[in-house]
Structure formats: C-alpha cells, structure tokens
Amino acid sequence: MAERGRPKGASGEESRALLLEIAAKEFAQHGYHETKVSTIVKSASLSQPTFYLYFKNKESIFEELENLFRLRMMDLAKKSRLQPALEQATVKSRIIHNVKELLAFFAKNPNLTRIGLYLSTKADEIKAQIVKQIKENLDYEVDAGYFRKDLDTHIVAESLIGIIERLTFVQLLPKQKKPEEIATDIVNLLIDGMLDRGSHD
Amino acid sequence: MAERGRPKGASGEESRALLLEIAAKEFAQHGYHETKVSTIVKSASLSQPTFYLYFKNKESIFEELENLFRLRMMDLAKKSRLQPALEQATVKSRIIHNVKELLAFFAKNPNLTRIGLYLSTKADEIKAQIVKQIKENLDYEVDAGYFRKDLDTHIVAESLIGIIERLTFVQLLPKQKKPEEIATDIVNLLIDGMLDRGSHD
Amino acid sequence: MAERGRPKGASGEESRALLLEIAAKEFAQHGYHETKVSTIVKSASLSQPTFYLYFKNKESIFEELENLFRLRMMDLAKKSRLQPALEQATVKSRIIHNVKELLAFFAKNPNLTRIGLYLSTKADEIKAQIVKQIKENLDYEVDAGYFRKDLDTHIVAESLIGIIERLTFVQLLPKQKKPEEIATDIVNLLIDGMLDRGSHD
Amino acid sequence: MAERGRPKGASGEESRALLLEIAAKEFAQHGYHETKVSTIVKSASLSQPTFYLYFKNKESIFEELENLFRLRMMDLAKKSRLQPALEQATVKSRIIHNVKELLAFFAKNPNLTRIGLYLSTKADEIKAQIVKQIKENLDYEVDAGYFRKDLDTHIVAESLIGIIERLTFVQLLPKQKKPEEIATDIVNLLIDGMLDRGSHD
DNA sequence: TATGAATGAGTATTCATTCAT
DNA sequence: TATGAATGAATACTCATTCAT
Numbered sequence: 001m002a003e004r005g006r007p008k009g010a011s012g013e014e015s016r017a018l019l020l021e022i023a024a025k026e027f028a029q030h031g032y033h034e035t036k037v038s039t040i041v042k043s044a045s046l047s048q049p050t051f052y053l054y055f056k057n058k059e060s061i062f063e064e065l066e067n068l069f070r071l072r073m074m075d076l077a078k079k080s081r082l083q084p085a086l087e088q089a090t091v092k093s094r095i096i097h098n099v100k101e102l103l104a105f106f107a108k109n110p111n112l113t114r115i116g117l118y119l120s121t122k123a124d125e126i127k128a129q130i131v132k133q134i135k136e137n138l139d140y141e142v143d144a145g146y147f148r149k150d151l152d153t154h155i156v157a158e159s160l161i162g163i164i165e166r167l168t169f170v171q172l173l174p175k176q177k178k179p180e181e182i183a184t185d186i187v188n189l190l191i192d193g194m195l196d197r198g199s200h201d
Numbered sequence: 202m203a204e205r206g207r208p209k210g211a212s213g214e215e216s217r218a219l220l221l222e223i224a225a226k227e228f229a230q231h232g233y234h235e236t237k238v239s240t241i242v243k244s245a246s247l248s249q250p251t252f253y254l255y256f257k258n259k260e261s262i263f264e265e266l267e268n269l270f271r272l273r274m275m276d277l278a279k280k281s282r283l284q285p286a287l288e289q290a291t292v293k294s295r296i297i298h299n300v301k302e303l304l305a306f307f308a309k310n311p312n313l314t315r316i317g318l319y320l321s322t323k324a325d326e327i328k329a330q331i332v333k334q335i336k337e338n339l340d341y342e343v344d345a346g347y348f349r350k351d352l353d354t355h356i357v358a359e360s361l362i363g364i365i366e367r368l369t370f371v372q373l374l375p376k377q378k379k380p381e382e383i384a385t386d387i388v389n390l391l392i393d394g395m396l397d398r399g400s401h402d
Numbered sequence: 403m404a405e406r407g408r409p410k411g412a413s414g415e416e417s418r419a420l421l422l423e424i425a426a427k428e429f430a431q432h433g434y435h436e437t438k439v440s441t442i443v444k445s446a447s448l449s450q451p452t453f454y455l456y457f458k459n460k461e462s463i464f465e466e467l468e469n470l471f472r473l474r475m476m477d478l479a480k481k482s483r484l485q486p487a488l489e490q491a492t493v494k495s496r497i498i499h500n501v502k503e504l505l506a507f508f509a510k511n512p513n514l515t516r517i518g519l520y521l522s523t524k525a526d527e528i529k530a531q532i533v534k535q536i537k538e539n540l541d542y543e544v545d546a547g548y549f550r551k552d553l554d555t556h557i558v559a560e561s562l563i564g565i566i567e568r569l570t571f572v573q574l575l576p577k578q579k580k581p582e583e584i585a586t587d588i589v590n591l592l593i594d595g596m597l598d599r600g601s602h603d
Numbered sequence: 604m605a606e607r608g609r610p611k612g613a614s615g616e617e618s619r620a621l622l623l624e625i626a627a628k629e630f631a632q633h634g635y636h637e638t639k640v641s642t643i644v645k646s647a648s649l650s651q652p653t654f655y656l657y658f659k660n661k662e663s664i665f666e667e668l669e670n671l672f673r674l675r676m677m678d679l680a681k682k683s684r685l686q687p688a689l690e691q692a693t694v695k696s697r698i699i700h701n702v703k704e705l706l707a708f709f710a711k712n713p714n715l716t717r718i719g720l721y722l723s724t725k726a727d728e729i730k731a732q733i734v735k736q737i738k739e740n741l742d743y744e745v746d747a748g749y750f751r752k753d754l755d756t757h758i759v760a761e762s763l764i765g766i767i768e769r770l771t772f773v774q775l776l777p778k779q780k781k782p783e784e785i786a787t788d789i790v791n792l793l794i795d796g797m798l799d800r801g802s803h804d
Numbered sequence: 805t806a807t808g809a810a811t812g813a814g815t816a817t818t819c820a821t822t823c824a825t
Numbered sequence: 826t827a828t829g830a831a832t833g834a835a836t837a838c839t840c841a842t843t844c845a846t
Contacts, residue, residue, distance in 0.1 A: 012826060012828090015826080015827090021382045023401065032234075033233075033234035033271065036818095036820085037819075037820060038819075038820085039820085042352075046827080047826055047827065047828045048820085048821080048822095048828085049822075049829090050826080050827055051820095051821095052820095052821070052822075053826075053827075057820075058819095058820065058821090059820075069274075074817070120401045123372075124370075128371075130204060147395045148395065148398075152386065152390075152397055155368075155387075156390060156395060157386065158364075158368060158371060158372075158391055159360075159367065159368070159390060161367055162360075162363040162364040162365070162366055162368065163359075163363040163364060164361065164363070165363055165366075165367065166359055166363025167359060167360070167363065170325075170327075170329075170359060171359075180218025185353065186356075186360065188380025189353075189356060189360060189391070190390070190394065190395055191394050191395045192394045193390075193391065193392050193393045193395075194348045194349065194352055194391055194392045194394075195349065195392055195393065195394070212808090213809065215809070216810090237835095237836070237837090238836075238838085239837090247810080247811090248810065248811045248812080249811085249838075249839095250810070250811055250838085250839075250840085251810055251811070252837095252838095253837090254809075254810075255837065258837075258838075259837070316827075375841075394832065413805090414805060417805080419807090434636075435635075435636035438839095438840070438841085439840075439841060440840075440841085442635065447805065447806090448806080449807045449843080451806070451807055451808090451842090451843075451844090452805080452807070452840085453841095453842095454805055454841090454842070454843075455805075456801065456807075459841070459842075460840095460841065460842090526772075526773075527611040530773075549797045549798065550797065550798065550800075553797055554788065554792075557770075557788045557792060558792060558797060559802075560769055560770060560773060561762075561764075561765075561766040561769065561770070561789070561792060563769055564762075564765040564767070564769025564770065565761075565762040565765040565766060567765055567768075567769065568761055568764055568768065569758075569761060569762070571727075572731075572761060573761075575665065586756045588758075591755075591758060591759060591762060591793070592792070592793075592796065592797055592798075593796050593797045593798060594749065594796045594798065595792075595793065595794050595795045595796025595797075595798070596750045596751065596759060596793055596796075597751065597794060597795065597796070599800065614829090615829070616828065618830080618831090639814095639816090640815075640816065640817085641815075641816090649832090650831065650832045651816085651817080651832085652818080652819085652831070652832055652833085653818095653830080653831055653832070655816090655817065655818075656830075660817075661815095661816070661817095686824075712832080729813095782844080
C-alpha cells in the first residue's frame with residue numbers, strides 16, 4: 001500500500017523534470033505547434049491529465065523552458081561582465097574566452113538553445129539583452145584604447161550575435177566544431193578583419 | 202458601384218495574386234500555423250473554396266512563397282557572380298554593392314524574406330546556397346590577392362550571412378537603417394576589423 | 403460567326419448525350435457518391451455550368467439513367483409477355499429465350515445495368531416488377547400443365563431473379579460466358595433440378 | 604440518477620461497442636456516405652472526439668464491421684464443412700440445415716448482413732468464398748452419387764448464393780418468412796426442379 | 805450553347821484540456 | 826500522485842451549384 005499512487009516509482013518532481021526534458025527535446029525538434037502534449041506524455045509514459053498536474057497548459061511548459069534558457073544566459077552574462085582592468089595582450093583571449101563560454105553553454109543545452117534562440121517569441125528580447133551586454137563591454141574596451149575610437153560598438157555587438165547564432169546552428173550543434181575553435185574563428189575575424197597587413201599581434 | 206467587393210467576374214490571376222500577397226503577409230506576421238486559410242480569404246474578400254481553386258492546400262501556397270523567395274535569390278546570386286577582373290580599390294565597394302543589393306531585395310520584400318529566411322523549413326538550404334556563392338566569390342578574391350591568403354573564406358561567408366540576417370531583422374525590416382548604410386557597416390567591419398591601425402584605405 | 407457559341411462543334415443534344423453516357427460509366431464504376439460532377443464534365447471536355455444546362459442536378463442525371471434502364475426493361479417484359487399457346491416441347495426453349503434476351507440486354511448495357519440493378523434506390527421496385535411479370539408467365543404455364551401444380555411460382559420467380567442477378571455480375575458482365583450459355587444453365591437447373599432421374603426430355 | 608446519459612466513467616469497451624452497434628445500423632440503413640460520424644455519436648450520446656478515441660476514422664469503423672461479418676461467415680462455413688459420410692436420405696435435410704443456419708445468421712444480424720453482402724466493397728470477395736465452400740460440398744456429394752454426375756456444381760453454387768441473397772432481402776430481413784421456411788423452399792426447388800414427375804421425395 | 809469565377813453548406817478530423825475516480 | 830474517459834472548439838478541405846458574361 002505504500003506503493004499505491006506512485007506506480008512508476010517516480011516522485012512528483014521526477015515526473016515533472018522528465019516532462020520538462022522531453023518537452024524540450026520535442027519543441028527543439030519539431031517546433032511549438034508540431035509538438036503535441038499527447039506525444040510528450042506518451043514519451044514519458046504518463047497520461048495527459050498528469051501533464052496538467054505539473055503545468056498549467058502547453059504554453060506554460062514552453063515558457064518555463066524559455067525562462068530556463070534566459071536565466072542561465074543571465075548567469076553567463078554576469079560572469080563575463082566582471083572584468084578587471086584590461087591589458088592589451090589579454091583582451092582578445094578574454095573575448096575569445098567569453099564567446100567560448102557562451103558556445104559551450106549552447107553545446108551543452110542544444111534543445112534549450114534552439115528554443116530560446118529560435119522558437120521563443122522572446123528570442124529577440126533575449127538576444128537584445130546579450131547584445132546590450134556585449135556592447136557595454138566593448139565600449140569599455142574602446143575607452144581603454146584597445147579598439148579604434150570610431151568603432152560602432154553596437155554594430156559589432158549585433159554582428160557578433162549574428163555570427164554566433166549562425167555558427168551555433170551550422171557548426172556547433174551539428175558538432176562539426178568545438179566551442180573553442182568557433183570562438184577563436186569568430187573573434188579573430190572580427191578583430192583582425194580580412195585584410196592582409198604586414199604584421200600585428 | 203462597379204467596384205463593389207471585387208465583382209464575381211474578376212480575373213482569376215488577380216484573385217490568385219491577391220491571395221498570394223495576403224498569405225505572404227499573414228505567414229510573415231503570424232507564422233505558418235497561426236495563419237488560417239479562413240483569415241487569408243476573408244482578408245481577400247473571397248470564400249474558402251476559392252482558395253482551393255488556386256492552391257492545392259495551405260501547405261502549397263506556403264511552398265509557392267518559399268519558391269518565389271528562393272528563385273529571386275538565385276537571380277540575385279547570378280548577378281553578383283559575374284565579376285570582371287578586380288582592381289584592389291574597387292573590391293570593397295563591389296562587395297558593399299552586392300550586400301546592398303541583397304539587403305535592398307529584403308527591404309523590398311519583407312514578408313517573403315521573413316518566410317524564406319525564418320519560417321521556411323528550407324531556410325537552411327537557401328542560406329547554405331548563399332553561403333556557397335559568397336565563398337566562391339571570396340576565394341576568387343583571395344586568389345587575386347585582395348585578402349590575406351590564410352583567410353578562412355567559409356567562416357567569413359557564414360559570418361557574413363549571420364550578420365546580414367541579424368541586421369536585416371533588427372535594423373533593415375524595422376526601417377532603422379537603409380540597405381546602403383547597413384551594407385557599408387558590415388563590409389567595413391569585416392574587412393577592416395576592429396583594431397586601430399595607423400592608416401589604411 | 404455561324405460557329406460562335408458551339409465551339410466544339412457539338413449540338414446541344416450531342417453534349418447532353420455525351421454527359422449521359424459518361425455519367426453512366428462513372429456511376430457504374432464508382433457509385434453515386436464517388437462520382438463527381440466535376441469529373442463527368444472534365445471527361446466530356448465541358449464546363450460545370452454546362453452540366454446544369456442539361457440536367458437539373460446530379461440526382462436528376464442519375465434518375466434519368468435509372469429511368470432509361472427501367473423503360474427498356476419494360477419493353478423487354480412486354481415482348482416476353484406476348485406468348486401464344488404453349489406446346490410442351492417449346493416451353494423450356496421459350497423460357498431460355500426470354501432469359502437470354504434479358505441477359506443480352508444487360509450485356510449490351512453494362513453500365514445502365516449496374517445502375518438499375520445495384521445502385522438505384524429503385525432497384526428493388528424494378529426487380530419486383532420483373533418478378534411479378536415472370537410469376538404471371540409461370541402461373542400461366544402451371545395452369546397449362548407444364549409444371550407441377552404445387553409449384554410456388556413466386557419463389558421460383560424470386561429465385562430466378564436472384565440467379566440472374568448473380569450470374570450477370572459474376573459471369574456475364576465480366577464476359578466469362580455468353581447470354582445464351584448462362585440462360586441455358588439457369589433454366590436447365592431450375593426446371594430439371596439437381597437429382598439424377600433415369601430419363602426425361 | 605446513476606444512469607443519466609451514460610456517465611463519463613463508462614467503460615471504454617462499452618462506448619466502443621455502442622458506437623459499433625449504432626454505426627452498423629446507420630450504415631445498413633443509409634449506406635456509407637449518407638452515414639455521418641456526427642449522427643453516430645449523437646445517437647450514442649457521445650461527442651465526435653470520442654469516436655476518434657476508438658476508431659481511426661470513418662472508414663476504419665466500416666472495415667471493422669465488414670470484418671466482423673466476414674469472420675462470422677467463416678465460422679459458419681467451417682461448421683458446414685465437417686460432414687461425415689452421407690446417406691441418401693439425409694443429404695437434402697443436411698443442406699436445408701446449412702442454408703437455414705446461414706439464413707438464421709443473417710436474420711440475427713440484419714445490419715451486419717446488409718453491410719457485408721451489399722455495401723462492402725469486399726462483398727464480392729466474401730460471396731466468392733461462400734460459393735467456393737458450397738461448391739466443394741456439392742462436388743463431394745456428386746462424387747457420393749447423390750446428384751447427377753453431369754451437374755455443374757459451380758453454377759449451382761452461384762445460383763444458390765444468388766437465390767439466398769435475393770430471398771434474404773425480400774423475405775428474410777422484412778421478416779416475411781423464417782429461415783427454415785426459406786431454406787426449405789430454396790433447397791426443394793433446386794434439388795427437385797420445377798417439373799412434375801410421378802413421385803419422389 | 806457555353807464558361808470563368810465564385811460560393812453555401814457541409815463534414816471529417818485534431819488537439820488542448822477537464823471531470824470523476 | 827495518477828489516469829480512463831470524454832469533450833469544446835476549431836480548421837482544412839470538398840462538392841454541388843450558381844452568377845455574370
């Protein structure tokens with residue numbers, strides 16, 4: 001009798017987490033509309049009413065995943081913000097490091113990333129926030145004389161996001177390249193440009 | 202009185218074009234699933250059966266829009282391919298010109314662009330094709346000595362697309378900037394990089 | 403200008419007859435509901451409104467085919483009714499002849515037959531009429547002493563129709579046997595029965 | 604109060620069976636196309652989605668009814684096949700018995716019979732199978748010397764089916780006669796024929 | 805006589821969601 | 826905590842039929 005009402009041996013929290021995980025995969029793979037509540041619960045070996053025990057509705061589980069993504073992004077942003085005084089030589093490697101961290105997070109959470117970056121209606125908001133954060137860092141670095149004074153940091157920040165997004169979906173998530181490689185590629189290109197110039201660095 | 206509610210004798214082609222146009226707007230604004238056939242026809246002052254007179258089903262009108270976008274992109278790609286021997290000084294302006302053309306097309310067809318670049322399941326394909334085209338041009342220009350020999354043209358092409366996509370959605374379509382401005386911004390950044398170097402150009 | 407308004411060179415009657423013929427084939431092949439007006443007119447290289455020029459609606463063209471069948475059946479019945487005084491020896495061959503005539507009609511009008519015998523809601527009526535006609539003939543023949551007095555002519559008539567119907571669809575329309583063969587088979591069986599008896603006829 | 608409109612907690616199997624039963628009646632009465640899913644569920648005091656809980660679609664419930672008919676026919680066929688060595692005197696009564704059993708089944712399942720014998724696209728198949736079964740039995744009986752050696756058993760089998768079908772629809776289902784009567788009528792006619800011959804039995 | 809264009813009225817089907825247990 | 830059973834509300838799609846020319 002101690003086992004009644006918990007037939008699968010799963011605690012409530014476990015069922016909830018399972019639904020969340022499966023939902024993330026389904027949403028990422030098939031998008032919001034093509035993902036059916038019935039499919040999610042079937043895949044979790046649960047019934048439909050159980051779903052509504054843990055989530056208000058389909059929208060709310062999606063939102064929860066969006067928020068999960070957003071919150072973790074915030075954490076990452078906080079880390080990268082705390083920069084000490086820069087030294088010329090280390091700025092590039094620091095930027096590479098930050099980009100790498102971001103990509104590493106994406107790589108570790110491919111489903112959440114697909115949701116937060118592509119599917120979510122709040123994707124724009126989220127990206128805008130990252131852009132803002134990056135721009136602030138860049139402004140600081142321009143002030144510090146590391147980049148040319150006339151640099152349009154907003155454009156750079158937007159471009160960086162654009163590149164990161166693109167390479168995330170064509171190289172990172174398909175596991176063609178590692179976060180570090182991609183980060184290096186991106187930062188080198190943006191910092192040095194395409195022209196050939198005798199020597200620098 | 203001759204104009205009352207699109208008389209029955211309207212040309213079939215006109216009705217078809219109208220549906221196509223409205224569908225593009227609806228899809229762009231609300232996505233595939235949120236767009237209802239009933240809404241499209243209502244907005245065209247037509248009835249549902251008329252929709253099926255011109256399109257096999259909802260999917261097929263969407264595909265037609267995808268293809269429209271793809272075909273026009275092809276045309277653009279063809280134009281940019283036909284380059285004569287380059288002269289150092291004009292390469293940058295030529296690239297700017299090409300990017301500008303692309304952006305101008307997007308600006309003139311915002312709905313189609315949203316469909317072809319975002320909503321379409323073939324968006325990846327389409328973008329991959331553009332990337333390939335750009336890479337080929339870049340390879341040619343590297344050969345011609347305009348850019349540094351070790352430039353990873355594939356990364357550059359992917360990055361360029363990433364940036365274009367991003368700026369299209371945050372600056373171009375909201376009409377914050379004109380194609381020319383954005384094109385200049387992008388190309389300058391990618392070609393020159395972020396570093397400060399005495400003088401060039 | 404003499405040719406205007408009769409583009410296909412078809413007179414009205416010709417178009418009407420064509421539609422009727424095609425409809426018969428379609429109904430016979432696919433049944434009432436699966437037969438679409440659009441299919442009929444397409445097959446006749448005409449437009450849908452033209453259909454309604456000649457027939458009130460889909461039901462009415464079907465009814466017209468039903469009636470066509472019924473009327474021709476009547477004619478046949480009339481013929482078989484006009485029997486002179488019988489002679490023992492010729493009764494069987496006369497019955498065979500009548501059955502053969504009926505089957506020959508079916509064979510010559512397979513589509514109409516399928517409609518009138520199977521598809522029509524009036525099929526029962528039509529068959530009932532034939533049964534009645536046959537029964538009358540049989541009663542006359544029983545009276546004339548050709549068959550045993552206790553013969554239940556109604557049962558025989560119903561049976562005869564049942565057999566004719568069955569063999570029409572499994573042997574006649576698929577052209578496995580000719581009307582004459584089938585008629586002989588049927589009448590022999592019904593008249594002589596299955597038992598082995600020294601000799602008769 | 605416990606009976607009010609089939610409470611939500613009804614057994615699924617009950618609802619399913621109910622739908623099946625009502626569907627059989629509707630199909631039998633109105634044919635496939637004129638039978639609406641909406642009508643079926645309304646008559647079962649259920650909603651449309653419930654229908655799709657138990658059946659894939661309208662076609663599939665129809666097929667299930669077809670199969671039900673076919674399977675029960677098979678059982679009947681099996682029974683009639685297991686015949687011991689015959690004795691002259693009992694063959695006729697045995698045949699009558701078999702026909703009666705068949706008719707009794709039809710009488711007990713009028714809806715299923717209408718579906719399986721008339722409406723089903725597989726009706727021909729089903730009947731062909733019965734014919735084959737009957738023919739086998741007849742062949743055996745001819746071998747045993749009960750019937751004349753030159754009897755075309757195939758014709759007899761087809762005729763028997765034709766008669767049975769006809770009398771089923773005009774006498775049995777309208778409850779004008781009982782299975783036994785009809786069976787006797789049919790078998791007597793087929794075995795003895797229509798001619799008057801001194802005596803036999 | 806003929807039709808291009810259009811539609812009213814349906815009809816199967818799907819899905820997120822809930823009730824009673 | 827869990828679910829068997831059920832449904833409200835919507836939506837794509839079809840077809841016979843008609844209007845204006």
